Amino acid sequence: MALKLLTATNSSQGFRGNDFDWCVEGELVHIGTVCARDRDDPDGGCGCGRSFAGLNSHRATTTAMVRDVAGFTDADYVLAIRSSLEQQGCDPSFAEHEAALLRCLVRDWPVGVVVERRLDEIVVRQVVQP
Numbered sequence: 001m002a003l004k005l006l007t008a009t010n011s012s013q014g015f016r017g018n019d020f021d022w023c024v025e026g027e028l029v030h031i032g033t034v035c036a037r038d039r040d041d042p043d044g045g046c047g048c049g050r051s052f053a054g055l056n057s058h059r060a061t062t063t064a065m066v067r068d069v070a071g072f073t074d075a076d077y078v079l080a081i082r083s084s085l086e087q088q089g090c091d092p093s094f095a096e097h098e099a100a101l102l103r104c105l106v107r108d109w110p111v112g113v114v115v116e117r118r119l120d121e122i123v124v125r126q127v128v129q130p
Helices: 076-089 092-106
Strands: 004-007 051-052 066-071 113-118 121-129
Touching: 004 076, 004 092, 051 113, 076 113
Parallel strands: none
Antiparallel strands: 004 066, 066 113, 113 121
16 A cells, blocks of 8 residues: 655746755655744745755755655654654654644645645645656
8 A cells, every 4th residue: 555645856846936956856755844034935035935844855845746655654654754853853742743734735636746835835836647
């Protein structure tokens, strides 16, 4: 069985002039916190208000794709998020809650959808045929 999860992608990069992709293609991503600099403007100078954070690379991308991740369980997903948070010195106690929220986010989107972040909004940018 495969889990439908949010992953880093360089697909549709350049749609916005301030796009960037420093993640590893296909790595799991989550929605990081927004700093004071970007709090009111997703196009602020930092970039955290418009990006997803890679769980492994700890880098960022402005585009994420919904993919089926084969061989991954719910417990694996929680562990991946918890491990990433711990590696960054963040509180890992919300890993299970975050995993559930991310699974709910992608639940109704088909595999291949590319999304972008605009502060607290995650919106479809493109549909790519897997």
